[in-house]
Amino acid sequence: MMRRLAPIAALSPVLLVALALAAPAPVQSASTTQGVYTEAQAAAGAELYGAVCATCHGKMLEGTYEIPALRGRFMGNWGRAPISSLFDYVSTAMPQMAPGSLSAEDNAKIIAFLLKSNGMPAGTKALPASAEALKAISFDPAAAAK
């Protein structure tokens, strides 16, 4: 961050303003509709889900009256935002009985499984296991709707 800021500080104020307007934080270059995880990752995530998450969220990701479903309404809760928010939340708040106990790689696998369960296609590149990298991936609905 500092290394990027140093040369920018030397630029003219006009250019600085222009840069600020044009680049709100990291540019979102990918969408979950474009295949941002691998099948292998999602399969591993499904196993982790069964072992760690299904107790509360249900084997069909159906949730309960009190516990959020991880399908359907899930898109309403997390959609049209960088996938990093979801990754952050899962990394720090889940699983509820032992928050933050899973590795970054395992959390990425679980999120890959959730993406697959919500109709997002698999691709050839694995979902990154860092919030920073995930800021560039937007969790978008499968089909555009009014």
Place this chain on the structure above:
Amino acid sequence: MASGNRFADPFGRRDMLKGSLAVGGMLGLQACTGGGAGGIASASSSGGRPLLVPMRVSPDQLIDIKCCLRPFRAAGPNLSTEQVGDTLVIHNYGHGGSGWSLSWGSAEIAVGKALSVLPREIAVIGCGIIGLTSAIVALRAGMKVTIYARDLIPRTRSYRASGSFTPDSRIALTEPAGPAFGDTWETMARLSWKTFRTYLGLPAQPVEFIDSYGVSDKPMTRRHDPADPAITDSWATKGLPQQNSEFASYGSRIKDIVPQSVAIPAEESPFAMPYTNRTSIMHFNFAAYGHLLMTEFFERGGKFEMREFHSPGEVATLKEKVVIHSTGYAARDLWKDKTLMPVRGQTGWLVPQPEANYGLRFGTVSIQAKTDGMVIMNNSPDLGEMLGVGDSNEMPDRAPIEEAMRVLAPIFAAMPGRRA
């Protein structure tokens, strides 16, 4: 109107009410001495017999007969989605005799599918219990909702049901529904149950529990219909179920939360019958509950447009591009869903009797106190789930209702504690 009748007091009800008050005092003592669940459940007289006000069952009390066709599908309700032009249609219909009971869970599934494409606004077609709860769940989730329907809920088939929590009544046939549907059913049933809990104890009792008594002159056993090997045809060969054993039964999956029947010794029965059982049943009082749902719908900004649709193509002309389709039995014509089969049902309604707030079942006839009337049913001949299957006659028939009254009246006349 009930108070006017009380002056006449033909059944000695005043005496019995006095008796109930005295019993109320004793109940407190029982609770203190650790009388247990049995003591609390029955406000018993000194003889251990709970006193109930007898119901008035006579043709002069009949105020309505309602007949309806349950929208039954062998594979269970249609919860699939399809694209019609540029419109995503999410089906939510075909809940048999379980629409009221599964409505909230089914709405959650439909609205979840709508949310998967993040629409700002959606349309709901149909304003029966499935359409209305779908619309409310969508509003609660922050979407703008317009219901397009030919009637508001009081004039829909939903209102012509009996309105009890019966979540697996003609909901599917075991084979065509497949094993996976059981899990979906359980999710819907549990979520609905939790939601109904939020309506308990509200003014006007939109949803309430009452005691329903079953009485018999023979020992009562749980109905069980094993497959009859002599019947070789089935839904698969005939397009209609041929016997009770084909119907799916999922109730045992939620018996951890749903009250089950308990046997009551004859000497503790409110009825002069050798065998009695009691079940706490939950039901929906149409007027209060329907009003509450419509009120929430409009208060949350829901819009209603009276409209009939005649083909799926018309649905795609709506400005909303995500549509929840919940027209119940009408989907048979609108969506040409010939897998929907009619299962005829009929209820008679007597003047409400708030002082007799319980239910009674005897063989195939029953009566149940609801705030908008005493619902009386005659489910004979004793065909179980097969009764009414394939019958699309939606005309009320008074004779079976009067017959049910003739069967039930002597049981009330013989109630212990009643003045001769």
